[in-house]
Amino acid sequence: MISEKFQNIIIKYLNKQASFMELEALEKWLEEDASHQKYFINYVKINYLIDLNVKEFDTQLAQQKLEAFIKKEKKVHKLKRTSVFLKYAAAIVIGIVSTTYFLKDELFPTQQNNSRTLEASKSTIEVGTDKAVLTLEDGSNIALTNGNSIQTKNATSNGKEIVYSNNTSTKSAIAYNYLTVPRGGQFFIKLSDGTQVWLNSESQLKYPVSFIDGELRKVELVYGEAYFNVSPSTQHKGSKFSVINKSQEITVLGTEFNVKAYKDESAIYTTLVEGSVAVAFDKNNQKLLPNQQLKLNISNNSSSIKTIDVEDEISWKNGIFSFRKKSLEDIMKVLSRWYDLDVKFENNALKNAGFNGIIGKDQKIEEILEIIKNYGILKEYEIKEKTVILK
Numbered sequence: 246m247i248s249e250k251f252q253n254i255i256i257k258y259l260n261k262q263a264s265f266m267e268l269e270a271l272e273k274w275l276e277e278d279a280s281h282q283k284y285f286i287n288y289v290k291i292n293y294l295i296d297l298n299v300k301e302f303d304t305q306l307a308q309q310k311l312e313a314f315i316k317k318e319k320k321v322h323k324l325k326r327t328s329v330f331l332k333y334a335a336a337i338v339i340g341i342v343s344t345t346y347f348l349k350d351e352l353f354p355t356q357q358n359n360s361r362t363l364e365a366s367k368s369t370i371e372v373g374t375d376k377a378v379l380t381l382e383d384g385s386n387i388a389l390t391n392g393n394s395i396q397t398k399n400a401t402s403n404g405k406e407i408v409y410s411n412n413t414s415t416k417s418a419i420a421y422n423y424l425t426v427p428r429g430g431q432f433f434i435k436l437s438d439g440t441q442v443w444l445n446s447e448s449q450l451k452y453p454v455s456f457i458d459g460e461l462r463k464v465e466l467v468y469g470e471a472y473f474n475v476s477p478s479t480q481h482k483g484s485k486f487s488v489i490n491k492s493q494e495i496t497v498l499g500t501e502f503n504v505k506a507y508k509d510e511s512a513i514y515t516t517l518v519e520g521s522v523a524v525a526f527d528k529n530n531q532k533l534l535p536n537q538q539l540k541l542n543i544s545n546n547s548s549s550i551k552t553i554d555v556e557d558e559i560s561w562k563n564g565i566f567s568f569r570k571k572s573l574e575d576i577m578k579v580l581s582r583w584y585d586l587d588v589k590f591e592n593n594a595l596k597n598a599g600f601n602g603i604i605g606k607d608q609k610i611e612e613i614l615e616i617i618k619n620y621g622i623l624k625e626y627e628i629k630e631k632t633v634i635l636k
Contacts, residue, residue, distance in 0.1 A: 255285065369630055370610050373446060373583040375405040377432035382420035382454065389432065399437070399454040406433040413437075413458040425449045426469065429585030431562075438462055439476035440486065443562040445469060446582035447507065456481070463487040470505040472562045475520075492543045493526040502533075503559050509578075515539045516558045566604045573598045573622060573635070584610045587632045595635055598622050 251274055254267045275281050379387040379395075379402070387395055393404040399422075400409040407424065414420075426432050426444045434442045437455040440462070444450060448469020456462045459482040466488055475486045477499025488495045490506045492513055500520025506513040515524050517533040524531045524539050527546040531539055538553045560567035566583075568576050574596035577588040583606060590596055600622055604613055614626045614633065625636040 251281075370584050370586050370628065370633075371429065372607055372609060373429045373431060373585070375432055376427065376430040377407075377444070378425045378427070379407065380423035380425065382422060406435070408435040409437040409454060411437055411439065412455045414453065414455040416457060419457065420454050421451055422454055423449060423451050423467075427585070428582050436464070436476075438481055438486075441474040443472040445471065445561055446585075456484070458482065459484055461485055461487055463489065466490045466504055466506055468506060468508045470503070470507065470561070472501070472503045472559055474501045475499050492546075493524055493541055495522050495524050497522045503555075511542060511544055513541045513543060514558075515541070516553065516555055518555050518559065560603075561606070564606045566602075566606060568600055568602050568604070571600060572596060573600055573617070576600055577633070577635070580610065580613065585631065586610065589632060589634045591634060591636045595623070 251271070254271050275285060375389075375391045377389045379389055379397075381387070381397065387397075389395065389402050389404055389407060391404040395402050395404075399412075400407050402408070424432065424434055424444065426446060426448045428447045430446055432444050434444065434450070434452075436442065436452055442450060442464075446469075448471060449467040450464060450471060451467055452464040462481065462484055464487070467490065471488075473486075473488060475497050478484055478486070479499070486497050486499070488504060490504070490513065492506075493515070495502070495504065495515060497520065500522060501518040502520075502522055503516040503518065504513070505516075515522070515533065516538040517535050519535050522533050524533065524541075526541055526548070529546075529548065531548065531550065533539055533550065536552050536555050537550055538555075538558065539548060539550050541548045554569070557567040557569050561579075566576075566579065568579075574590070580586070581588050600617060600620070602616070602620075604616065610633070611628070614623070617623055618626060623635055627634040627636070
């Protein structure tokens, strides 16, 4: 496998941070062995969201182009003593913009008839999209899909998001709506107080169409995952904002945080991005600091707090799957929700196989499986209708 040393150099090289000595080391390493070239391509495919049409670095032309590009870079690069790792999705996207020309157009010639190119998908598994079902206070349902605009007496939607009008309620007039996002979907909602919520696949949010002025603003994450950017209490006469679910309640004044509470998982994860939150459960009250995550085991109410890279945790709302030190079982659970598919492991040992990678949510499931396979984790996979079989 590729060593950590050369992973670091490749990352710095792709972000124009590599020193002259590092570029020379990379050039020498690539010339040493054809397997190094293969590892280089696989590493870039997995970590930079680039859909390459070849599985191997095995053409003389490709090698010549890479060597020429590195030599050119060596002439213009200066030593930079800056951070070498990409921790944020935004930085990764910037890296893609600056390297796509080199990696796709310059390094790899177009191969119309390349036998190794993935064949067009014949399965019924589709990439997830913006869609949800809105349940109004009278119990009626409205399908929200991309390109389909709707308007209710309290909100408007363009099929990608729903925005509620800014108004207040009285206790006698308060009404609730539900927004349900199915498997294979995602949706954005702006509540009447200005709070922004991103809902992940297989999630449901219950909320008032308008809040009572000056009183606690409360919503319920019935199940699933949601990212909240809460409108500050200073704009609402000091009223706090609360997110409840079956096992805990989160109270904030105004902040950004992520809650993951899926029905088929044994724990609830609350991750604070900025500001502060208090999480109450079973007579306990835990306060979180930015970059901390509270894990609550719902079977026995035990809890733990750890510091994490929040960008990995919230990358889903930015169109990216970020898998760091994740088992294949956990990864497939995420993919099953986004692609609305079922997963079968023929070899149970695969469930614990580890994988690190950053992959675009707009990729076909076949492309992602091929990447995982090329990385040596899978021997084979098969797709039967909406079931993925891992071998």
